[in-house]
Amino acid sequence: MTAVRAGNPLHTITESDIDFIAIGAAVLGTGGGGDPHVGALQAKRAIREFGEVEVISVEALPDGGFIAPVGMIGAPSVAIEKIQAEGELAAAIDLLEASTGQSVTAIMPTEIGGGNSLVPISAAAERGLPIVDGDSMGRAFPEAPMVTFHLAGYAPGRGILVDSHGNSAVIQPKDGMWAERLARVISFEMGGNATMIDYAYPGKVVKECAIPGTLSTARRIGEILLGNDIRDEDRVATLLNELSGFHLFSGKITAVERAIQGGFTRGQATLDGLDKDRDSTFELQFQNEMLLGTRNGQLAAVTPDLITVLDQVTGQPITTEMLRYGARVVVVGFPSHEYWRTEMGLATAGPGYFNYDVDYTPVEKLVAVQERVKL
């Protein structure tokens, strides 16, 4: 039953869906993934110019075809300054086709978090291709190999990097780690960011690897948190109910510490309980994403499960940069997809990879233990 999925499947993406998907991607982005503002403006414009985007479910993908995961690599602070060139996304797809000799039949998001959940929508609109309702993370993660294709043993294949100058690079890395290394260096020289395609595979492989339904889920989350038909006080409860999520803690942030290590922010926030959690405390550990939560010193949830912080009143997601003293928040947890709970999944993005000295336990088990303690 793991892996969050909610809402009716999307059939098309229109301009009015974009803000919903962006906020949903911020929730699934678990506090990271970068600001989706530029991506949202770009996607709305692309849809206005080229038309609505057809959505195809992972299950309905034919075994053949050629599906291109499109995203951006590089520094978020460069992406908000040196925005993509018009046609940059199409150029990346053209280059993939030219270098592989195969025609792309659908686009898919690499991750469903921050701006990278919206960039592929622009790409699909521009090329008139359908977009796959699924992605290869089911959340946001900071590194290129943290994708389900890698977990299933697939190499990145032909990697494409395109910049806004008109430069492009085709790489053929041995595996996900090499893709990360090569792409970082190339994108740095391209000016700090680039459009990237890797793990382009036929439908059969995507059906095996992709986490299904994540675009529809993101859209539904946005509708729950922004829509007019739900009252503010019901938003979080509705979200947890529909996504089979868990309420981990309600409280007030009483301290936030941050340090920069090797270009990544690493920090922790301490919360004092409110309402039913009065007399308890909670600690959140984050890097670019929220990665670990403990309640009264006991593990409450840990990566790769999803930990998201929401504003207590409005239910709006709070990014790691926005954490600060005095904020009233609700911490919620969602089970990650089964792929992440395998040995390979935990080695790639489990607590040990991020240097936390705890054993992984699924969030639903941790919550059950906490419930028993409370009784």
Next chain:
Amino acid sequence: MSYRIGIDVGGTNTDAALLDDQLRVITTVKVPTKTNSGEGITHVIERLMRRSGISGAEVSTAMLGTTHCTNAIVQRKGLRRVGILRIGGPATTAVPPFEGWPADLRATVEGYAAVITGGHEFNGREISRLDRDAVLRACTEMRGLVDAVAVVGVFSSVNIEHETIVGKIVREELDVPVSLSSQIGTIGLLERENATILNAALIQTLGDMADGFQRALDSYGIAAKIYFGQNDGTLMSLDYALQFPVLTIGCGPTNSIRGAAHLSGVENALIVDIGGTTTDIGVLTNGFPRQSAHAVEIGGIRTNFRMPDVLSIGLGGGTIIRTNPADSQENLTLGPDSVGYRISQESLVFGGNTLTTTDIAVAAGRLNIAGRRSPQILPELFQGAERAIRSTLEEAIDRMKPSANPVPIVLVGGGSIISPLSLEGTSSIMRPEHAEAANAVGAALGDIAAQVENVFSLKEISRAEAVSRARIEVIERTITAGASPSGVEVISIEEFPVAYMEDAFIVRVRAAGQLA
């Protein structure tokens, strides 16, 4: 003796304060803000001069904090047509200028837009050679269509070269004001571009406002030098304000924070400004208001313009208290609506029928109104209302505290009498004399400040060199803004690493000085 006048034009009231050259408050007055804000200003100057009995010739400086520019944007009135030249091609074309603007604001402001080949990378290298011919062509096309031009270069916060060249060409070709983005904002192209466009659109708007202010002063024989309040609570000269009118946005709350600091003599505190309808809580850090870390929306568009970090809640001196007999859990509600300026007719103490927070303050003995008796309020209702006011203020204060430690509180504003004199989480509560006009007092203080925010790469220059350049630049800017060259001091230097970019740093330097 020479005097200074501080005026704060708010949504409800226009306040004015007269200070002497030792910054002692001589007198303050309050009049309703008229729809035509020039009228309110004339009225308040007249009252102030009459009450103080000093002559216009004795007033050497006049400071104005005004929401005029904010209102112009929100109401889409009085804005001029702007031509925007974004220098960044071939990058950035996926999101052109004005994308995402509300249609009515765009229709009011957009005169011309082009993306010119040029701009820089994060490390200062050129994206492309600047296409000067394209700039000349754009000037030809813009002529007659625009009242002002905004120039925005990609990564101009790292390298201002292309932006400066384009600005110079536009000034030579067209006789209109030009705003350069590197002087207005930091990283975040669209937000900085939006702020620069708004700045250009407001230049004439502020000019008209300044003319009206000048005429009002002239009519009372006041030959004072004019200054405008800016968003960090400091002042800028008229000439500087005409270059950077967008900096006047958000000066209201900061005026009252700075005024509260001056009146109370504290440098670090929470300032709780209780008006008729709302309470604004700001944070005073080393004598200056704390600024917000988030992107700010003005009139429906996102800017990276830094605003004072203020929490507004719906509690003021006119807030209506209602009983809810049906609900036994919560037997009363506090607002959020207020009787506003009708308080002197509608609240119980003035013989009206509406129970307000002011009635509770009178019943609690915190306020005496001459010739009025304390209203009859049931004891449970009185206690419930006091509890509700207390917990609302305590929660809001707690949200704004920089840490869990108790903080000193300075209470200001006309509604400040509704606050209990002890609150949880606070170390002391002060309500200084003239607290009701702290905003006008804040406007009259003579600090001038400026900020410079640059990005640098450790590969290009050393950290010490980057900071030293920023220091020189910010001191120059502070003097340009109207500070006396002798006393300008750098008041803060902050450095932030740029995420995912180990070599890139942002340096933000602020300096302040006194009026020249």
